[in-house]
Amino acid sequence: MFDNLSDKLNAVFKKLKGRGTLTEKNIEEGLKQVRLALLEADVNYRVAKKVISDIKERALGQDVMDSLTPGQQIVKIVYDEFTTMMGDEHEALNFGGATPASIMLVGLQGSGKTTTAGKLALFLRKNGRKPYLVPVDVYRPAAIEQLQKLGSQIGVPVFPSTAQMAPVDICTEAVRSAINEGCDTLLIDTAGRLHIDEELMAELEAIKKSIKPSEILLVADAMTGQDAVNIAESFDKRLNLGGVILSKMDGDARGGAALSIKAVTGKPLKFIGVGEKTTALEPFYPDRMASRILG
Numbered sequence: 084m085f086d087n088l089s090d091k092l093n094a095v096f097k098k099l100k101g102r103g104t105l106t107e108k109n110i111e112e113g114l115k116q117v118r119l120a121l122l123e124a125d126v127n128y129r130v131a132k133k134v135i136s137d138i139k140e141r142a143l144g145q146d147v148m149d150s151l152t153p154g155q156q157i158v159k160i161v162y163d164e165f166t167t168m169m170g171d172e173h174e175a176l177n178f179g180g181a182t183p184a185s186i187m188l189v190g191l192q193g194s195g196k197t198t199t200a201g202k203l204a205l206f207l208r209k210n211g212r213k214p215y216l217v218p219v220d221v222y223r224p225a226a227i228e229q230l231q232k233l234g235s236q237i238g239v240p241v242f243p244s245t246a247q248m249a250p251v252d253i254c255t256e257a258v259r260s261a262i263n264e265g266c267d268t269l270l271i272d273t274a275g276r277l278h279i280d281e282e283l284m285a286e287l288e289a290i291k292k293s294i295k296p297s298e299i300l301l302v303a304d305a306m307t308g309q310d311a312v313n314i315a316e317s318f319d320k321r322l323n324l325g326g327v328i329l330s331k332m333d334g335d336a337r338g339g340a341a342l343s344i345k346a347v348t349g350k351p352l353k354f355i356g357v358g359e360k361t362t363a364l365e366p367f368y369p370d371r372m373a374s375r376i377l378g
């Protein structure tokens with residue numbers, strides 16, 4: 084995760100730290116390298132440009148050049164700006180609105196939605212909530228089976244959806260069922276398609292209207308880089324997302340989606356998926372991620 088970016092940035096900072104004093108030219112040259120490293124990490128072009136101009140303003144505006152440790156000052160400024168770019172604070176899940184709470188997971192087929200539903204159920208249970216899994220992908224019976232299997236593996240009840248049921252009916256019945264089971268949080272694993280299409284969006288909007296979820300989270304594949312960011316923009320336009328979960332961060336050597344998604348869409352990255360196991364889900368903390376990137 085972020086290996087290439089980390090290596091490149093460390094090389095730039097090593098050079099800057101190695102100098103006793105810095106000139107404006109040294110800083111400009113260093114920031115040019117940082118910008119290149121961000122673009123190679125597949126960070127959105129506009130985001131990279133903005134973050135570099137913010138860093139430059141602070142680096143040249145402050146007494147960096149006169150300070151005793153100019154290189155370290157620059158690293159601190161870059162750390163602060165990276166943290167801000169990723170959203171500053173960790174944003175917790177929203178359980179507000181109707182009781183029981185419901186979280187709708189949306190995303191393209193193969194993005195990791197079903198796996199993430201299982202991971203999130205386990206995470207919620209560890210945090211004292213009583214999750215209830217709801218498979219809604221009636222077009223792919225294998226997806227329903229996959230969630231049922233995951234549920235029994237982690238000991239979380241699953242609504243017995245069938246391929247014959249309509250998605251909205253599943254969700255409204257599942258709310259009653261969850262209450263009967265003594266559960267307080269529905270995790271709705273919606274259908275995905277290979278591409279965004281009108282039919283899918285209309286179905287998701289109908290579910291949203293009928294159950295008024297506490298929040299809608301997009302699950303996107305981090306390995307698709309800027310495509311994940313574009314997908315987030317499209318889903319957000321129609322559904323008003325509460326946030327994003329990036330899956331497969333363990334396989335993403337570049338990190339461009341994680342770095343850009345908040346700055347481009349305005350929606351926070353709430354969790355990252357870091358493996359196939361049900362425990363491989365981490366809440367996303369912008370400051371910790373910035374530290375990780377800057378080594």
Ligand code: GDP
Nearest residue numbers: 192193194195196197198330331356357358359
């Ligand atoms: P869905 O079609 O969106 O429901 O996607 P699935 O949940 O079926 O996931 C598709 C594939 O991605 C499966 O092989 C999962 O094991 C894998 N997957 C999901 N999340 C992660 C992750 O965080 N890391 C890795 N390495 N694989 C993941």
